[in-house]
Amino acid sequence: MIETLSSNDYFILLCALLLITGVLAAKFSSRFGVPALVLFILLGMLAGSDGIGFIHFENIKLAQLLGLFALVIILFEGGLQTKWSTVKPVLLPSLSLATLGVIITSCIIAVAAKYILGLTWFEGMLFGAIVGSTDAAAVFAVLKGQNIKERLGSTLEAESGANDPMAVFLTLLFIEFILNDATSITYMITNFLWQMGAGLIIGLTFGKAASLAINRINLDSSGLYPVFALAFALLTYSVTALLGASGLLAVYVSALVIGSHDLTYKHSIFRFNEGFAWMMQISMFVILGLLVFPSDLLDGTIIIVGLLLSAILIFIARPAAVFLSTWNLNMNWKEKAFLSWAGLRGAVPIVLATFPLLAGLENSQLFFNLIFFIVLTSTLIQGSTIHFFAKSLSLTGPKKVTPMHTLELISIGKANAEIIEYEVNEETVVIGQQLKDIPFPKDVLINAIIRKGELITPTGNTKIENEDTLYILVSRKSEQELKNLLTPDNTAKSTRSFIKA
Structure with missing residues (x-):
C-alpha cells in the first residue's frame, strides 16, 4: 500500500515538473526562435527511456487516446477564437485546401514514398495520407500573436481546423484497403460524404444548442460555465464519432457557432479553454515525444530518407497543392507562396501514425519514425520562419488589437x-x-x-x-x-x- 502511494506521489511530482517545464518552454520559445511545440516534443524525448530515463512509456493505444482527446480540446479552443466574420470571406479557398489540397499533397508524397521506400501503392498512399494535412495545434500555436494579414491567418486556421477529418478519413480508408482488398470505391465515396456531411450538420446543431443552453441556464458558480461549454465539445465529438461521422469536424464547427454568439461568462469560457488547450498541447506533445527513441531518429537511413521526404513535402507537394487548389480563387502569388510555406505538420500526423502500429501493419514502425522526423523538420524549419517569410513578402498587418x-x-x-x-x-x-x-x-x-x-x-x-x-x-x-x-x-x-x- 505504501509503495503504491509512493509511486502515485512520484507520478504527480513528475506531471508537475513536466507542466512547469512546458510552460517555461512556451514562455521562452519566441526568444529561441523555435515553436513551443518542438520544445514540448524534445522534452518528451529527453524524459523518455532513451533519454534521461525518467519515464518508460510505450502504450501506443493510450497515447492515441490522449492525442485524440487533446485534439478535441485544441480544435474547440481554436474554433472559439476564430470568428465567422473572418472565416466567411476565405471559406472557399480554406475548404479547397482542406479537401483537394490534402488529396494532392497525399498523392505526391505517396509516389515519393513508394519509390524511395519501395512500398506498395496502398502503403504509399497510406504514408501520404498521414502527412497530407496541416495541423491545427501547430498552426494555432505558431500564428497566435503574429501580425500576419488577417485574410491569410484566417485561411490557414480554417484550413487546419477543417482538414484533419480528411486526413483521418484517408488514413483509415487506406488501412482498410491494405487489410481488406474487397473495399469498394462506392463504399469510399459514401463513407466520405457521410463523414463530412453528418459532421457539419451535427456540429451546427450542437453549437446552436450549446449557445442556447449556456445563456438559458443559471448556474450558482461562474466557474461552472466553462466546464459546461467544454462538456458540449466532448459530447459533440463523441456523439458524432459514434454515428460514424467526423467528430473533429463537428467539434470545430460547433466551436465556430458558439464563439460567434454573445454568451454568459464568454470571457471566462474563452480563457479557461485557452489555458486548458495549452495544458493539452504540452501533455500531448510530451507524450508523443515519449513514444520516440532518439537513437532511432539518429539512424542514418531515417535522417537521409526523412530529409528527402521533408524536402519533397515542403518544396514540391505543399506548393503544388496550394497553387492547384486555389487556382482562380483571387489569390496572388505572394499569398500562395506564404500559404505554401505555412503548411505546418504537427500532432495529427504523429497521432495518425499510431493507427498503422495498432493495426499491426508491416513497416508501421518505419512509418512512425519517418513521420515523426518529418513533423520535427517541418515545424522547426517552417514554424520558426513564418513571420520572417510573411514580412519578406510584405504580408504582415498592423499590430493585433486586444479585443474589447x-x-x-x-x-x-x-x-x-x-x-x-x-x-x-x-x-x-x-x-x-x-x-x-x-x-x-x-x-x-x-x-x-x-x-x-x-x-x-x-x-x-x-x-x-x-x-x-x-x-x-x-x-x-x-x-x-x-x-x-x-x-x-x-x-x-x-x-x-x-x-x-
Whole structure:
C-alpha cells in the first residue's frame, strides 16, 4: 500500500515538473526562435527511456487516446477564437485546401514514398495520407500573436481546423484497403460524404444548442460555465464519432457557432479553454515525444530518407497543392507562396501514425519514425520562419488589437450591467478628447484608466490617449451604443475587434 502511494506521489511530482517545464518552454520559445511545440516534443524525448530515463512509456493505444482527446480540446479552443466574420470571406479557398489540397499533397508524397521506400501503392498512399494535412495545434500555436494579414491567418486556421477529418478519413480508408482488398470505391465515396456531411450538420446543431443552453441556464458558480461549454465539445465529438461521422469536424464547427454568439461568462469560457488547450498541447506533445527513441531518429537511413521526404513535402507537394487548389480563387502569388510555406505538420500526423502500429501493419514502425522526423523538420524549419517569410513578402498587418471584452464582475445572469475592458488603439475615434466632451450613453461610467502601467482616476478633464485601457461600467441595453461610439462604422477591421468575450 505504501509503495503504491509512493509511486502515485512520484507520478504527480513528475506531471508537475513536466507542466512547469512546458510552460517555461512556451514562455521562452519566441526568444529561441523555435515553436513551443518542438520544445514540448524534445522534452518528451529527453524524459523518455532513451533519454534521461525518467519515464518508460510505450502504450501506443493510450497515447492515441490522449492525442485524440487533446485534439478535441485544441480544435474547440481554436474554433472559439476564430470568428465567422473572418472565416466567411476565405471559406472557399480554406475548404479547397482542406479537401483537394490534402488529396494532392497525399498523392505526391505517396509516389515519393513508394519509390524511395519501395512500398506498395496502398502503403504509399497510406504514408501520404498521414502527412497530407496541416495541423491545427501547430498552426494555432505558431500564428497566435503574429501580425500576419488577417485574410491569410484566417485561411490557414480554417484550413487546419477543417482538414484533419480528411486526413483521418484517408488514413483509415487506406488501412482498410491494405487489410481488406474487397473495399469498394462506392463504399469510399459514401463513407466520405457521410463523414463530412453528418459532421457539419451535427456540429451546427450542437453549437446552436450549446449557445442556447449556456445563456438559458443559471448556474450558482461562474466557474461552472466553462466546464459546461467544454462538456458540449466532448459530447459533440463523441456523439458524432459514434454515428460514424467526423467528430473533429463537428467539434470545430460547433466551436465556430458558439464563439460567434454573445454568451454568459464568454470571457471566462474563452480563457479557461485557452489555458486548458495549452495544458493539452504540452501533455500531448510530451507524450508523443515519449513514444520516440532518439537513437532511432539518429539512424542514418531515417535522417537521409526523412530529409528527402521533408524536402519533397515542403518544396514540391505543399506548393503544388496550394497553387492547384486555389487556382482562380483571387489569390496572388505572394499569398500562395506564404500559404505554401505555412503548411505546418504537427500532432495529427504523429497521432495518425499510431493507427498503422495498432493495426499491426508491416513497416508501421518505419512509418512512425519517418513521420515523426518529418513533423520535427517541418515545424522547426517552417514554424520558426513564418513571420520572417510573411514580412519578406510584405504580408504582415498592423499590430493585433486586444479585443474589447467583458469582465464578469457582474454577470448578465445576475444583473443588467457589465464592466467592459477596452484597449484604445489608433483607430479609436475618441483619442485626444476629454471625457466630458464624449457623448457617452447616460448609463455609462468610466471607472478607471490604466496608462503605461499606472492607474489614473478619470475626471471630466481626462483626455483619452493611445494604448489606454478603459474600464467602463455599462448597462446591457447601452452596450451596442457604446461599441458604435468607440468603433467607427466605416472601419470594418476595427469593428471586428469589438467582439464581446
